Amino acid sequence: xxxxxxxxxxxxxxxxxxxxxxxxxxxxxxxxxxxxxxxxxxxxxxxxxxxxxxxxxxxxxxxxxxxxxxxxxxxxxxxxxxxxxxxxxxxxxxxxxxxxxxxxxxxxxxxxxxxxxxxxxxxxxxxxxxxxxxxxxxxxxxxxxxxxxxxxxxxxxxxxxxxxxxxxxxxxxxxxxxxxxxxxxxxxxxxxx
Amino acid sequence: xxxxxxxxxxxxxxxxxxxxxxxxxxxxxxxxxxxxxxxxxxxxxxxxxxxxxxxxxxxxxxxxxxxxxxxxxxxxxxxxxxxxxxxxxxxxxxxxxxxxxxxxxxxxxxxxxxxxxxxxxxxxxxxxxxxxxxxxxxxxxxxxxxxxxxxxxxxxxxxxxxxxxxxxxxxxxxxxxxxxxxxxxxxxxxxxxxxxxxxxxxxxxxxxxxxxxxxxxxxxxxxxxxxxxxxxxxxxxxxxxxxxxxxxxxxxxxxxxxxxxxxxxxxxxxxxxxxxxxxxxxxxxxxxxxxxxxxxxxxxx
Numbered sequence: 001x002x003x004x005x006x007x008x009x010x011x012x013x014x015x016x017x018x019x020x021x022x023x024x025x026x027x028x029x030x031x032x033x034x035x036x037x038x039x040x041x042x043x044x045x046x047x048x049x050x051x052x053x054x055x056x057x058x059x060x061x062x063x064x065x066x067x068x069x070x071x072x073x074x075x076x077x078x079x080x081x082x083x084x085x086x087x088x089x090x091x092x093x094x095x096x097x098x099x100x101x102x103x104x105x106x107x108x109x110x111x112x113x114x115x116x117x118x119x120x121x122x123x124x125x126x127x128x129x130x131x132x133x134x135x136x137x138x139x140x141x142x143x144x145x146x147x148x149x150x151x152x153x154x155x156x157x158x159x160x161x162x163x164x165x166x167x168x169x170x171x172x173x174x175x176x177x178x179x180x181x182x183x184x185x186x187x188x189x190x191x192x193x
Numbered sequence: 194x195x196x197x198x199x200x201x202x203x204x205x206x207x208x209x210x211x212x213x214x215x216x217x218x219x220x221x222x223x224x225x226x227x228x229x230x231x232x233x234x235x236x237x238x239x240x241x242x243x244x245x246x247x248x249x250x251x252x253x254x255x256x257x258x259x260x261x262x263x264x265x266x267x268x269x270x271x272x273x274x275x276x277x278x279x280x281x282x283x284x285x286x287x288x289x290x291x292x293x294x295x296x297x298x299x300x301x302x303x304x305x306x307x308x309x310x311x312x313x314x315x316x317x318x319x320x321x322x323x324x325x326x327x328x329x330x331x332x333x334x335x336x337x338x339x340x341x342x343x344x345x346x347x348x349x350x351x352x353x354x355x356x357x358x359x360x361x362x363x364x365x366x367x368x369x370x371x372x373x374x375x376x377x378x379x380x381x382x383x384x385x386x387x388x389x390x391x392x393x394x395x396x397x398x399x400x401x402x403x404x405x406x407x408x409x410x411x412x413x414x415x416x417x418x419x420x421x422x423x424x425x426x427x428x429x430x431x432x433x434x435x436x437x438x439x440x441x442x443x444x445x446x447x448x449x450x451x452x453x454x455x456x457x458x459x460x461x462x463x464x465x466x467x468x469x470x471x472x473x474x475x476x477x478x479x480x481x482x483x484x485x486x487x488x489x490x491x492x493x494x
Contacts, residue, residue: 054428
């Protein structure tokens, strides 16, 4: 167990014993990263703040049921990713209901659903265009810099699956960013077929 | 193919030593498509690493902490909550003797009464005096702490039957009386489950199951699995699919908050699982609904 994981485990026990300072410390250590994950998953600051809040409420409410099989942070990220999935689904549903006919309700580049955040706009759009599971893997592994095992635990999939999703996610990102080799290159076309 | 992907990834991330990297690049150079893939990875990683750190503003940070602390009832955390929890499977037999979950039992009385009226012998109704459960400081404080979703006020008699025509939804029912009183009379008043009167005498029942028992068994197994989906469930709110029906079906528990997850199964339709936990974080009630039409399939509490 890493120092951080050990510290989190101790803080969690102190929190469960009623120590409000432990709550503060856990929040302080993790809130920015959770917010970062949510922001990059949802691309909307208000939605990310909501998802961050829901994540911590869920985690603290269920803290006593946390068995410690993984690091607290890994569990936290898993809850965060699932919360973001849930928020994204609601946002799509809401947009589908509220947009007039003829508008693409899930257009990631559309102006209605999202506001610009801190990433490069092109990268923003490229990330948003990724399939959800690829986006989660890329955000956790590349944007947040988490280890593959942590990402695997957070997503509830094997490490091999994470590697595959990151690999494909990066290629799709590159494609969207216009960084691919000349598409007229027959070998490149073949590679992506 | 996976080996090739891993090699490209390792090269792009710079995790190979110089000699291995030179050797790998030389090998990949013979295959233009892999060269293109490597270039893609390097450019993507460069773009991602070029981004700054995202932080909340001080105001956002304070607002977040206040909201979370309020929702979890910080300051009223019971010391007993630090005790390691039993397995979830072990919970159900233990419910009967647990003062902490007595409120759950109080909540399902009218429903059980209705079921008994229908001749369902599976539900046993007994009498018990409770003068201590309401003083469970942890439980009541947590309940009072700005619940995200309160079912107490929504659980009026409904016209839409629960599992069978003519039955009423789950709701909290208590009879206020002097300490020590015991009654088997029909309930005479209905109050919000979160009220927790200081002295309550009531008719209570064993925890019960309704609907498809195989489905409930399946969820028991899910609870025991290392990657069980209960641990990653979300807080339900008014926008959650089928929340209104779930509010009718889900028995009232020791805590108002309701969690939900989409229960995806191989070769079977995805279902919605709603559940609540007691003040030790143990699942003490759940309901399973079909998201297509929100039909209740099973419940326990």
